[in-house]
Amino acid sequence: MKVRYRDLSVDDPVMKQELLEAVDKVLTHGKIILGPEVEEFEGLVADYCKKKHALGVGCGTDALYLALKALGVGAGDEVITTPLSWIATVNAIVLTGAAPVFVDIDQDLNINPDLIPAAITPKTKAIVPVHFTGRVCKMDKIVRMAQKHKLFVVEDAAQAFGAKLNDTMAGSFGDIGCFSMNAMKVFCSYGEAGAIVTDNSEMHEKLVSLRYNGTINKEDCHTPSINARIDTVQAAMMNINLKYLGKKIDRLREISKYYNENLKDIVTCPLEDESYHIYYSYTILIENRKKLIEYLQEKGIETKIQHPILMPYHTAFRGKYPRYDLPVAEKLVDRILCIPNHDKLRDDEVEYVATAIKEFYK
Ligand SMILES: Cc1ncc(COP(=O)(O)O)c(C=O)c1O
Known part of the structure; x- marks a missing residue:
């Protein structure tokens, strides 16, 4: 017998047909860049996570990087995170200019919240807990600690879309929640994709600008940033996937x-x-x-x-x-x-x- 670790093919004929029709629709209407399916995707993700806003981005790494930038994290700041994650977590921190501070994990493979206070210094600006393997971190403790020390919480929920703790969705505990929807993920695209959720409308506006080279009205750059727009075709297919x-x-x-x-x-x-x-x-x-x-x-x-x-x-x-x-x-x-x-x-x-x-x- 051969047992594969993952199988990314689509074998349900009904679902496959729906996916193909969704792609066909995008090709036909031609609004390829940030088309109507992106808005639909953002609405669906915000509702699912019970957050005011969701923004589709190119991948989970983009989501983390833009979230930290939107909160003003940069050179001279420290960001507390776990040592056990995909390297994207720390790359996003380092690319803002901030320094990562690693706090040990617990037996559940997530950051040990009881060890966070000892890592906090006057330079600490944010905590990035990672819901590793799809299990939510001990967020009650983490959020309480962040409030006490006036730190931002950016959740790396890349592996945890759909996970919950006490009926609160992964990604919706902190100031900003970040998801990866790459093809490996449980809620997946058929390539690369990601999303950012927040209740903070001002932050959402900043993220919209940062998603497209830091521009306002897609023209005047206010903050140097990257192009992190989500593909409309991926959004269209994920709108189908969410049903399943x-x-x-x-x-x-x-x-x-x-x-x-x-x-x-x-x-x-x-x-x-x-x-x-x-x-x-x-x-x-x-x-x-x-x-x-x-x-x-x-x-x-x-x-x-x-x-x-x-x-x-x-x-x-x-x-x-x-x-x-x-x-x-x-x-x-x-x-x-x-x-x-x-x-x-x-x-x-x-x-x-x-x-x-x-x-x-x-
Ligand atoms: C914990 C974690 N953070 C961040 C990322 C980055 O997401 P992406 O690959 O979509 O850029 C991943 C993706 O595998 C991940 O597992």
Whole structure:
């Protein structure tokens, strides 16, 4: 048997037809740049996240960079974040001119909020929590701390569109929420896309300008920025995808529940807590990782390590931002392994993966 880690193809014939018709419509009306489907997408995302405004952008990296810029984060500022994320999180911070300050993670792989106060200095301007793997961080604590110290909160909810904590959607706790909708994500495009949500109308206006080279009325540049406009074709297809998102999340949670029940006595599983986890990745913590990967490979099972290098230890950043103490992240990063979890997996494939892991540890 061959079990793929992800399968990005579209096999539901009804959905495929709807997607093709959505693309056809854009090609026919010809409003290719920020066409009507973008406005529809922004309305749908704002409603879904229960926020006043949403802005479609080119990708999640754009979303983070523009959010930090809109809040005035720049040279001389410090931004607190986790060491365990895709490198885009720290790139967005560094590209504003600010310095990242890494705070260790907890066993749930998210930033440990109890360690944040010790990292705050007079230079701290914002906190960027990452809802890693699709599980919402302990946002109540983080938001309370940010309010106390007058810091902005920019959520990196790139992996967590649809996740919740106490009925509040990921991305809607802080000042600004950022999403990636690249093809790998649960709520995905068929290429690159992202979105930014906020309740702050002034901030939204700034973001609209920053999305198009910092221009007002698309002509006069007020703040140097980038072109981060979302593709209309991607927005049109995501408007269709949003209808199917609930079903997709249900399936990911069903598979994860099966893994949790069958593997929890053998490896450390991402068990349920008070948050509504969407399981963008199903990440276990294990010993003998290399051997398990090889064993699963022999059985035709693909796995992935997301992400194998802590952000401060990437070549670009090693030794550059030395103010951190990361014993938990350093230990766990060598133990994480993501096993197949996508909506096209059949039950027998899920059982096959769980059985193979059980056999390995027997
Ligand atoms: C946690 C995290 N932050 C940021 C990003 C960047 O998003 P994008 O790839 O859409 O630029 C990603 C994407 O993979 C991500 O997983």
